[in-house]
Amino acid sequence: MKKIIISVVLLNLLAACASNKPQDTAATTAPATTAATAPKSEASTNGATTTQTMVDELNDSKSILAGRSVYYPFDVAAVQDADKPLVQAHAKYLNGHANRTVTLEGNCDERGSNEYNLGLGQRRADGVQKMLELGGAKAGQLKSVSFGEEKPKASGHDEASWSQNRRTDLNYAK
Amino acid sequence: MLKSGLFALLMLVFAHTASAALNIEIIGAGEHQIPIVLVPMGGDEKLGQAINEVVTSDLQRSGLFKLIDPAGKSPHQSAEVSYPDWQVRGADALAIGTVMPLANGRIEARFRLLDVVKHTELIGQAVSVADGQTRAIGHRIADLIYEKLTGDQGVFSTRIAYVNRQSKKFSLIVADSDGYNEQIVLAHNEPIMSPNWSPDGSHLAYVSFETGHAAVFVQSLYTNQRKLVADFPGSNSAPAWSADGRQLAVVLTRDGSSQIYLMRPDGSDIRRISFSGGIDTEPNFSPDGQSLLFTSDRGGSAQVYSMPIEGGAAQRLTFGGGTSYSPRYSPDGKSFVFTHLIGGRFSISMQDFQSGQVEALTEGGWEKKPSFAPNGKLILFASEARGRGILATVSSDGRVKQHMFTQSGDAREPVWGPRL
Numbered sequence: 001m002k003k004i005i006i007s008v009v010l011l012n013l014l015a016a017c018a019s020n021k022p023q024d025t026a027a028t029t030a031p032a033t034t035a036a037t038a039p040k041s042e043a044s045t046n047g048a049t050t051t052q053t054m055v056d057e058l059n060d061s062k063s064i065l066a067g068r069s070v071y072y073p074f075d076v077a078a079v080q081d082a083d084k085p086l087v088q089a090h091a092k093y094l095n096g097h098a099n100r101t102v103t104l105e106g107n108c109d110e111r112g113s114n115e116y117n118l119g120l121g122q123r124r125a126d127g128v129q130k131m132l133e134l135g136g137a138k139a140g141q142l143k144s145v146s147f148g149e150e151k152p153k154a155s156g157h158d159e160a161s162w163s164q165n166r167r168t169d170l171n172y173a174k
Numbered sequence: 175m176l177k178s179g180l181f182a183l184l185m186l187v188f189a190h191t192a193s194a195a196l197n198i199e200i201i202g203a204g205e206h207q208i209p210i211v212l213v214p215m216g217g218d219e220k221l222g223q224a225i226n227e228v229v230t231s232d233l234q235r236s237g238l239f240k241l242i243d244p245a246g247k248s249p250h251q252s253a254e255v256s257y258p259d260w261q262v263r264g265a266d267a268l269a270i271g272t273v274m275p276l277a278n279g280r281i282e283a284r285f286r287l288l289d290v291v292k293h294t295e296l297i298g299q300a301v302s303v304a305d306g307q308t309r310a311i312g313h314r315i316a317d318l319i320y321e322k323l324t325g326d327q328g329v330f331s332t333r334i335a336y337v338n339r340q341s342k343k344f345s346l347i348v349a350d351s352d353g354y355n356e357q358i359v360l361a362h363n364e365p366i367m368s369p370n371w372s373p374d375g376s377h378l379a380y381v382s383f384e385t386g387h388a389a390v391f392v393q394s395l396y397t398n399q400r401k402l403v404a405d406f407p408g409s410n411s412a413p414a415w416s417a418d419g420r421q422l423a424v425v426l427t428r429d430g431s432s433q434i435y436l437m438r439p440d441g442s443d444i445r446r447i448s449f450s451g452g453i454d455t456e457p458n459f460s461p462d463g464q465s466l467l468f469t470s471d472r473g474g475s476a477q478v479y480s481m482p483i484e485g486g487a488a489q490r491l492t493f494g495g496g497t498s499y500s501p502r503y504s505p506d507g508k509s510f511v512f513t514h515l516i517g518g519r520f521s522i523s524m525q526d527f528q529s530g531q532v533e534a535l536t537e538g539g540w541e542k543k544p545s546f547a548p549n550g551k552l553i554l555f556a557s558e559a560r561g562r563g564i565l566a567t568v569s570s571d572g573r574v575k576q577h578m579f580t581q582s583g584d585a586r587e588p589v590w591g592p593r594l
Contacts, residue, residue, distance in 0.1 A: 075475075113499035113513060113542065114367050114587065115412045115425070116469055116476050118381075118388055119432035119453035122409045126427070145387040146409045146427075150365035157540075 057093065058100070058172065064089040070128055072166040074111065077123040079131055087128055090170055091135020094142075104128045104144040105169040107151060109162035114148055121146030121168075128168045207240035208323050210267040211260055211290075215283060216250030217272035221308060225273060225283065228312025229319070231352060232330040235567070236320060236552070237574025252286060252295065260290045267296070267323060273311070280304055283311050287319055296322050309354060327549040333591040334554060335359075335369040335378055336565060340583030346380060348395065351547075351590075353565065353578040359393060360400075370413050371591045372439070379403070379413035379422060379439070390424050392439055403441030414466075415439070416459045416483075423447075423457035423466060423483075434468060436483065447485045458502045458510075459483070467491075467501035467510055478512050478525075491525065494532055498523075500543050504550045504570075511535070511544040511553055522555050522568060535572040543586075546570075548593040556586050 058065050070083040079087055094100055106121030106128075125144035132142055154161035212229055215222030233239040242265050249255045250272050260268050271285035280302050287297040297318055303310045310331070317328025330351055338345045345361040346369055360366065364383040371378060372392075379392045385402075388409040393400035404410035408427030415422055422439045425432050426446075434448040434457045448454040452472035459466060463483070470479050473490060476497040481488040492498040496516025503510050507527075514523045514534070521538035525531065535544075540558035547554065550570060557566040559577060563584030567576045578585075 111515065111518075112476065112497070113456060113469065115455045116453060116471075116499055118367070118409050118411050119425070119427070119455050122427045123431055123453065126408075126431075144408065147365065147383070148367075148388075150367065150383065 056097075058097075065093055068170045068172075070124075070168045070170075071163065072124060072168075074109065074162070074166065075120065076166075077120060077127050079127055084131070087131045088135050091132045091137050094132060094138070095136030098138065098141070101141045101143070101173045102132075103171045103173070104132075104142065105171055106144065106146040106148075107153070107165055107167045107169070108149045109165045110149045110152065110157070111162070112149070114150070118146050118148035118150075121148045124166075124168045128170070207238060208267065209240045209242055209265050210269065210319070210323070211242045211244050211263070211265045212269045213244045213248050213250070215271045215273045215285075216248065217274045221273045221275070221281060221283075224308045225312045225315065228309050228352075229269070229316045232313060232316035233319065235352070235574075235576050236324075237569050238320070238324055252288065255288060257288075257290055257293050265290045267319070269315070269319060275305070276302070281308060281311065283315065285315050285318070287322055309350065313350065313352075326551055327593065329547040329549050329552065329590075329593065332548060332593055333375070334565070334588055335371065335591060336556075336588035337366045337369065337586050338583045339365075339563070339586060343583075346378070348378070348591075359395065359398075367587055368412055369587060369589055370415060371589060372415050373417055373419045373592055375592045375594045377439070379415065381411045381413070390422075392422070401440065403437070403439065404444075412455050412457060414457045414459060416463050417461055418463060421459075423459065425455045425457065434466065447483065448481070448488070449485075450488075454479075456500050460503050461505060461507040467503060469499050469501065478510070492532075494523075502545050504546055505548060506550055511546065513542045513544065513555075522553060524553075524570065533572065535568045535570075536575070541566070543588065545589045547590050552590075554588050554590045556588055 057063050064086055067086045070079055070087060072080065104125040106125030108117035108121045125146055129142045129144045133139060152165045154164040212226055214226040230241060234241060242263050247259060249270050268288045268290050271283055273281065273283040276282050282300055282302040284300050286295055289296050299318065301311050301314050313330040316330040320328040332351045333348055334351055335348050338347055342363050344366045346359040346366050347356050348359055349356045359378060362384055367381040369378050369380040376396060377392055377394050379390060381388050382391055385405060388411045389402055390404035390410045390413045391400050392403050404424050404426060406426050406428035410424060410426055412425040413422055421436050424435050424437060426435050431451060432453045432455050433446055434454050435444055435446050437444040450470060450472040452470050454468055454470045456469040457466045465480050465482050467478060467480050469476055476499055477490055478492040478498045478501040479488045479490050496514060499513040501510050501512040509524055509526045511522060511524045514521050519538035520541050521534050522536045522541050522544045523532050523534050535553065542556045544553045544555040552567045552569055554565065554567050557564050563586050565578045565585045565588050
């Protein structure tokens with residue numbers, strides 16, 4: 001048991017390192033999912049799978065909660081059926097973890113005007129927020145913003161890039 | 175290509191313009207060009223040459239002038255002009271003059287425009303500027319020539335604003351109408367969008383993401399002081415000034431989807447004027463201040479609408495298939511330009527209010543966000559060439575196109591400033 005606690009403490013420390021450093025730049029780059037991914041490799045090498053009950057399930061790479069992005073067709077803001085289980089799982093998680101807060105960041109591909117896309121991104125983020133609230137998350141845990149087409153993840157002028165950019169990210173506060 | 179080489183050389187010669195580092199290409203020409211000779215000014219030869227380059231490129235860019243080579247002749251005073259020499263070359267007008275640095279550090283140009291056919295003087299004027307503003311003399315002279323010979327207001331002395339994006343760094347830039355003389359108004363690592371000029375040219379309103387979401391700022395170009403005027407939860411964006419400078423239209427999502435609000439430029443007295451379940455954005459005031467053009471998807475796809483600013487029924491204006499964005503009134507209020515997206519291609523189009531007739535001003539590709547020059551004769555827009563965002567202009571008849579490109583990064587969100 002002692003060994004397990006140490007590994008959990010270590011894991012938290014790592015999570016803290018991983019999350020604090022990029023935080024300053026996180027806003028300018030892709031939304032940080034580093035906190036979720038950095039500790040998970042550590043956990044598996046330590047064989048810490050038995051500590052799952054003590055580890056925040058948000059950091060479990062095998063959980064549906066590891067998914068932090070919702071994707072859309074062109075000029076559409078409604079959460080698609082394929083992504084509904086993901087949003088509902090996050091709603092349930094937030095309902096059970098009242099201290100956690102998440103920012104919903106709506107993004108668009110570059111087609112349309114910058115301002116129209118800002119509105120569309122906001123509508124995407126707001127749609128996810130609404131679904132989270134319906135699933136049990138409290139309004140105080142949620143904030144939605146839009147980056148429109150201003151922070152593309154992929155920079156190509158093609159569908160392969162655009163499909164990645166039509167997205168709402170769930171960015172949990174550390 | 176020859177032209178690019180010439181401008182590249184110019185960049186080396188004038189150190190103060192090196193940061194602007196623009197390259198200009200002109201495509202097409204107007205139908206009725208006025209033949210004119212621009213004789214480099216006498217006096218201080220180096221200054222004369224520098225001014226001549228500015229006047230030449232300004233007039234060329236307008237597409238309305240045919241520049242005739244002085245072929246070695248260089249009169250600087252009226253008495254030195256032999257009109258038959260110039261008539262033989264087909265010139266209608268001749269520009270001459272002298273330029274000298276003054277004892278007080280200023281530069282003074284004495285400029286004359288002569289009518290070669292009638293043997294008369296059209297303009298005789300002295301223009302003086304502070305040291306280091308040689309280009310400003312050139313723009314002023316180009317304006318004088320343009321106004322005299324075309325009857326329209328010149329816009330060469332005006333300025334433009336745009337956003338430059340270089341990897342993750344964003345800069346808000348103000349530059350001369352030809353792209354030179356860049357000044358950085360704001361630079362940081364968060365997006366900047368939608369710069370918009372106050373009607374007196376003293377302030378810019380814009381959207382910055384530096385607080386973590388889209389918020390509207392108003393900044394003085396004289397003091398650089400700025401004020402956060404809209405910072406509600408969600409997005410605050412698309413600022414647009416009324417022609418009298420007393421109101422700012424903005425788009426807020428504080429009550430749900432993007433809707434249009436009016437407020438004072440200091441952020442006070444806010445009131446909502448659009449009420450749809452859709453995205454209403456990109457408001458633009460009519461010159462008489464009575465109505466707004468805007469983009470809305472209330473009918474199912476993004477189109478251009480107009481509505482009275484006191485609120486009330488909106489009227490859909492674009493029906494041409496595809497989607498339409500970013501409308502802006504012409505200065506005379508008789509037409510508007512907008513971005514048209516159809517078949518995956520963006521182009522700049524102009525629509526006449528009365529006839530409803532639409533004219534595509536560009537071929538289509540990646541052409542966005544048009545805005546009129548104050549005289550309504552040129553339209554500035556964002557385009558793309560060789561994989562980079564660039565600035566471009568097109569004449570309002572679609573005949574003359576000009577590309578400007580900054581040396582690095584993507585130029586976006588351009589907007590033409592007012593006449594001062």
